[in-house]
Amino acid sequence: MLRFAVSPTNDLRLDTLRIALYNYIVARQRKEDFIVRIEDMDKEKNREGMDDEILDLLGLFGVHGSQVIHQSQNVRFHSAMALQLVHERKAFSCFCSDNWLANKREEAKQAGKGYAYDDACRNLPAELIIDNTNPFSIRIIRPDADIVIHDKILGERSFTPDGIDSFIILNQNKTPTYNFAVGVDDMLSDISFIIRSEEFLEETPKQEHVRNALKYEKQIEYAHLPVMTNLDDAPNIKELLKEGFLPEAILNYLVSIGNEMPQEIFTLEEAIEFLDLETIPNIPVSFNMDALKEINRAHLRGLDAKELSRFVGFADAEIGALARVYLAEVSTTKELKVKIAPIFSERNIPEAFTRECTVLANAIKEAPYFDEYVAFKDYVINETSLEDDNYLIALRLLLTNATEGPDIAEIYQHLKNYIGEIVK
RNA sequence: GGCCCCGUCGUCUAGCGGUUAGGAUCCAUGGUUUUCAUCCAUGUUACAGGAGUUCAAUUCUCCUCGGGGUCACCA
Structure with missing residues (x-):
C-alpha cells in the first residue's frame, strides 16, 4: 500500500503533486493499492473544500486513490496508542512551559549546539504528576540507539537519539502531533513504501521510532526525492492549467526533472513502465519554465x-x-x-x-x-x-x-x- | 550556529580511476526559404579552489569557499 499525504491548507503545489505522482506510479509498478490521506489536523489552517479540490486536481493527472482517508478520523486511535505508550512507560507527561523550552532552545543556540529536550520530566515521581494541575503534553521517550533508514535514493542514513529526541506526541490539548499521527496512520493503513521529499527526511526516524515503540514490525521502504527549489515564484497547478499547459505535460515534466528517463517525452503509462527510483541522483532540482514549455509543446x-x-x-x-x-x-x-x-x-x-x-x-x-x-x-x-x-x-x-x-x-x-x- | 545534502559549458545535464570531458539549449557565423520565424551546417564556452591517495583524479579522502535542506505543543 502506498499513500499520498497532503494537508488541505493551501493550493496544491508543483512539488507536492510531484510526490503524489511518484507514489502513484510506484504503486502501479508494484501492483499495490494507493490511497490519499488528507492531513486535516490543523483545524485553524484547513480551508473549506480544499480536500475535494485537491482530489479533483489529482484526478486530472490520472491519479486516483482506492480510498481517501481524513487523518482527523483516526484521532481515537492516536489517543489510544499514546495511552498505551504511557502505560508501558515509553512515553511521559511533560509539564515544561513554552517559555522555559524556548529559553532552553535559545541557550543551546548561544552555546552553538543542537537543541534536544533535556528529559527533565521523564522521571517525575508519581505524586508530583498527580498533584500537578498545570497543563501538560505527552512525550515519547527517545530511542536508546541510532535509527537507520535504508533509502532507495540516499542509501543508508543513520540518526542519533539526540536528533530524534523525546518529542511531543500529544499536545497539551491532547491532539496528536504530526509525527505521531503519521507514524500511526502509516501503520494502520499497512503502508509498505513511502516516497516523499527529502525535506522531510528528519521526520522519518521519528515516525519509525513511534512504530518501534508500538512494536510494529513491518519494515517500510523509503525513497526521499531531492527537494524541488525555486518554487516561491513559480505558478501553482491551477495557474498552469489556466495558462494552457496540459496535465500530461506537467506530469511528464515533474517526473523527468532531475531524473534521466529513457525518453524525454512520455505518458503516465510509459512512466509506470520506465521509472526507476534507484537511478535518481540525489541532486536538488529547480523549477524551469522553459523546460516545462518545451515538454508542453511536444505533448x-x-x-x-x-x-x-x-x-x-x-x-x-x-x-x-x-x-x-x-x-x-x-x-x-x-x-x-x-x-x-x-x-x-x-x-x-x-x-x-x-x-x-x-x-x-x-x-x-x-x-x-x-x-x-x-x-x-x-x-x-x-x-x-x-x-x-x-x-x-x-x-x-x-x-x-x-x-x-x-x-x-x-x-x-x-x-x-x-x-x-x-x-x- | 548544530546536523545533513549538493557544486561539470551562460542554462539543463552525461560521466561512476585512463574520455579529443558527450548531448540539449543559448549565443555567433554561413546556408535554405523572394519577408520574420522555422530548418540545416559550422564555431566559441565547463570539471568552484587547495592539499592528499594513485603510474593515472572530473571521478576516492580531507580542508576552504559557495548553494540548498532541517532544527515547533504546524502539517
Whole structure:
C-alpha cells in the first residue's frame, strides 16, 4: 500500500503533486493499492473544500486513490496508542512551559549546539504528576540507539537519539502531533513504501521510532526525492492549467526533472513502465519554465489534429493542423489561441500595407482554387504585378492577420479551403 | 550556529580511476526559404579552489569557499 499525504491548507503545489505522482506510479509498478490521506489536523489552517479540490486536481493527472482517508478520523486511535505508550512507560507527561523550552532552545543556540529536550520530566515521581494541575503534553521517550533508514535514493542514513529526541506526541490539548499521527496512520493503513521529499527526511526516524515503540514490525521502504527549489515564484497547478499547459505535460515534466528517463517525452503509462527510483541522483532540482514549455509543446504536437483544434476553440482537424504549425513558435494552448483567433477575425491592416492589401484582396477574390501555395502566389502576383518584398508581407497579412509567423506555404495548405471566408 | 545534502559549458545535464570531458539549449557565423520565424551546417564556452591517495583524479579522502535542506505543543 502506498499513500499520498497532503494537508488541505493551501493550493496544491508543483512539488507536492510531484510526490503524489511518484507514489502513484510506484504503486502501479508494484501492483499495490494507493490511497490519499488528507492531513486535516490543523483545524485553524484547513480551508473549506480544499480536500475535494485537491482530489479533483489529482484526478486530472490520472491519479486516483482506492480510498481517501481524513487523518482527523483516526484521532481515537492516536489517543489510544499514546495511552498505551504511557502505560508501558515509553512515553511521559511533560509539564515544561513554552517559555522555559524556548529559553532552553535559545541557550543551546548561544552555546552553538543542537537543541534536544533535556528529559527533565521523564522521571517525575508519581505524586508530583498527580498533584500537578498545570497543563501538560505527552512525550515519547527517545530511542536508546541510532535509527537507520535504508533509502532507495540516499542509501543508508543513520540518526542519533539526540536528533530524534523525546518529542511531543500529544499536545497539551491532547491532539496528536504530526509525527505521531503519521507514524500511526502509516501503520494502520499497512503502508509498505513511502516516497516523499527529502525535506522531510528528519521526520522519518521519528515516525519509525513511534512504530518501534508500538512494536510494529513491518519494515517500510523509503525513497526521499531531492527537494524541488525555486518554487516561491513559480505558478501553482491551477495557474498552469489556466495558462494552457496540459496535465500530461506537467506530469511528464515533474517526473523527468532531475531524473534521466529513457525518453524525454512520455505518458503516465510509459512512466509506470520506465521509472526507476534507484537511478535518481540525489541532486536538488529547480523549477524551469522553459523546460516545462518545451515538454508542453511536444505533448501538444502529439495531439490528434481535431483534438488540438478544440483547445483553440474549433472542432476541425484542418484548423488543428494549422495550430500545429504555430507550435513552432508558441508552447501553450493559450498562446496558440492568440495566434489562431486573429486569422478568423476581421483584418487589421497597417497603413503602410493598405494599398497592396486592397489590390491583393481583389485579385484573390477573383482567383480560382489552387492546391499549392506557389501556384496561388504566382497567380495573384501576376494579376496584381506588385513588386519587392512588401507584397509578401501584405499577402501574409491578408491570410493570417499578422506580419510574421511560420512558413506561409505551410499555412496555406491548411487555410486554402477557407480563403473565401477570411479574405473579404 | 548544530546536523545533513549538493557544486561539470551562460542554462539543463552525461560521466561512476585512463574520455579529443558527450548531448540539449543559448549565443555567433554561413546556408535554405523572394519577408520574420522555422530548418540545416559550422564555431566559441565547463570539471568552484587547495592539499592528499594513485603510474593515472572530473571521478576516492580531507580542508576552504559557495548553494540548498532541517532544527515547533504546524502539517
